[in-house]
Amino acid sequence: MAEHNGFLAIDIGGTKLATAIVARDGAVVARSQAPTPKTDVWATLSSLISQQLSSAPLAVSSVGVGCGGPMELGGEHVSPLNIQDWRNFPLRRQVSELTQLPVFIANDAQAIVLGESWCGAAQGKGDVLGMVVSTGVGGGILSRGNLVVGRLGNAGHIGHIIVQPDGRLCACGAQGCLEAYASGPSIANITGAPAEAASPETVLATGRYVGRAIASAAAMLDFDLVV
Missing domain, CATH: 3.30.420.40 (ATPase, nucleotide binding domain)
Known part of the structure; x- marks a missing residue:
């Protein structure tokens, strides 16, 4: 070695x-x-x-x-x-x-925003939102260069911002969460086809939901960058 x-x-x-x-x-x-x-x-x-x-x-x-x-x-x-x-x-x-x-564990989106800050698109940026849009939808937040973890370590869950009041039921139990519209399994449930085969109309609608969530988070936290 x-x-x-x-x-x-x-x-x-x-x-x-x-x-x-x-x-x-x-x-x-x-x-x-x-x-x-x-x-x-x-x-x-x-x-x-x-x-x-x-x-x-x-x-x-x-x-x-x-x-x-x-x-x-x-x-x-x-x-x-x-x-x-x-x-x-x-x-x-x-x-x-x-x-x-030695083992260090973080929410996957928190790990992503740290990685992007270390050697990726967010180098040199102090206030950053890093997002995962995959099987689930998650987020990690840097504020003035420091990772925001919250009281229990779960800060940044942008996938559970409400983007459609009284909308689809989410796995978390709430209705209208971003994850209920933008995750791969949710897109498949809505359209009846794999997310990879989504139509341009579905991509546009999903992008609008993601944009709503980002806009809400950015209004509160004033990011330099979203990755």
Whole structure:
């Protein structure tokens, strides 16, 4: 192994599970992924982690995890809305015991905004909204360069801003959330076709919902940039 340490990055989503070895300059030097199963998610994820570590081209010093929320502050327990198999799942303990390394866990969108600030589109920007629009819809916020986590670590959930009063039922239990209109599964439920095959009209309507949510968040927090 090389002398200089790298990091193990883990991305946990409702569609896929992914791991990567990341160098200290942000370069991704190895990666792997697998579809997120309906059950036994940890079995699939732990296998990915073990394989990635065993073949790592760099010595790994710590682990960073981005996972859908909600979760307890620090990721002690997670309950991603789009992973039904995990309710109060002890993610930090499981990853720590498997890797025997320091583990840092954040909401996936919070991880994205930190990454964009470190070596992406938000370099040099202090006030940023980073968004995930995928199986779910999430957000991470930087304010004057600092990550906004909130009391329980769940700040930034832009997917649950109401964009259509008394609208579609969301997985969170509310009606009219952005996620109920803009996530991949929601688009499929609305149109009867995969989100990837959405018509131009559907793309336009979805974009308007996303724009409404961004405008509401920006009016409150005065962003430099939305990624």
